[in-house]
Amino acid sequence: MAGEINERRIAYDILAEMGKSDSYHKSVIKLALNKYDYLEAKQKSFIKYLAGGVIERQITLDYVISQFSKTPIKKMAKPILYILRMGVYQILYMDSVPDSAAVNEAVKLTQKLHFIGLKGFVNAVLRNVSRKKDEIAWPDPGESVESRIKYLSVKYSQPEWIAKLFLDEFGFKKTTEIFAFFLKTRPITVRFSSRFTADELRPILAKMKNANNGHIEMRPSSLLQYAMDLYHTDNIRYLPGFEEGAFMVQDISSMLVTEIAALRKGDTVIDVCAAPGGKSLHAADVLKDTGKVISRDISENKCILIRENVERMGYKNVVVEDYDAEKHDKSLEGKADVLYCDLPCSGLGVIGRKPDIKMNTDMTAVLELQKTQRNILSSVWNYVKPGGTLIYSTCTLTTQENEDNYRWILENLPFFAVDIEDRLPGKMKEIQTAGAGYVRIIPGEYGTDGFFIAKFKRKVL
Missing domain, CATH: 1.10.8 (Helicase, Ruva Protein; domain 3)
Known part of the structure; x- marks a missing residue:
């Protein structure tokens, strides 16, 4: 059955689906790979690499196509554009695919999609790219x-x-x-649960090393002892330990939210924008079945995702609730020892993991998000007990959503900033703003996603 599958057609279908929806690309790719889960790992890897790569390199691919096509990009039929992007991506970035195969398969796909009259056009463009790929006129950075x-x-x-x-x-x-x-190929970073002892984890780790036909590579994090980077994984759900709740997928920068929060056993933690639940579950892990974590998000679908992770990880001190953070909940006033405000943002710090973000936002959206962030902060700040902690975080890099909001909190809400230098691991302690109460993590500087985290204490009046 697998032999009848055309991987390029599946990749094309993914691109076509993304072209008509706002779905995050990994969700579309994930659904496609789940549908064809019977395929061999090599086939699924090809589909994921090709579809994801076209999304990630779209601007570059269109630049190249424009140099070899007399028909402007904007006037091309969408199916032909998707086919050309796939072909150019294989020619420029997939050394394992011969150029001739990239061209021939693109022509076949054009015919299968009933664009027979455009076979010659696709063939001519891609053959020219193949012949002249070393002569492409790339922009010069210059000085301006x-x-x-x-x-x-x-x-x-x-x-x-x-x-x-x-x-x-x-x-x-x-x-x-x-x-x-x-643009680098990134590992999947996981956080291991403290519910498992070293002796319990040892056989799980041994089985993980043999996953994906023994090709998986595991590297302990140099920053947090309970984190590990996994390379060459196939489907994370099939890794030994996943169903048992031994680990949760989470980037180091996201784990730092709970590190900086410095939770104490018995604390009540409220996470107002929690999906998919990584920070809520990290808090529950640190509390070790004491206290309470109220994990909220705006839609039932997001809450279902949180509940699935809570159930899999086996935490008993997490309550998941469907609630809009912009609407004040009087019943939570003064209840939180620690309030997590990891708010909706432009996501420019995680473009490496979510490349479609860069194509679906702009500065107007950034300013609208800042407004939403301040509306949420205005709604939830008094959930924090006097003397309690507020953690504000985003996975973006814009001043408007980060430093400006940090100052806005200090100027408009009854909080003061807290020195977080002693809560940062390793070389991160060198970040100058840690003493001011916040940290902006630059993507790649420590091998992590880009992130912003600020810590505040509520004044006791």
């Missing part, structure tokens, strides 16, 4: 802001507004480093 924006946008496949934003914020050298990190 405009030329550097164009260079960064095309080379690293970032929208020009993000290239300008990062260039203004970090300078040219650091921006190139961040953008290069976004």
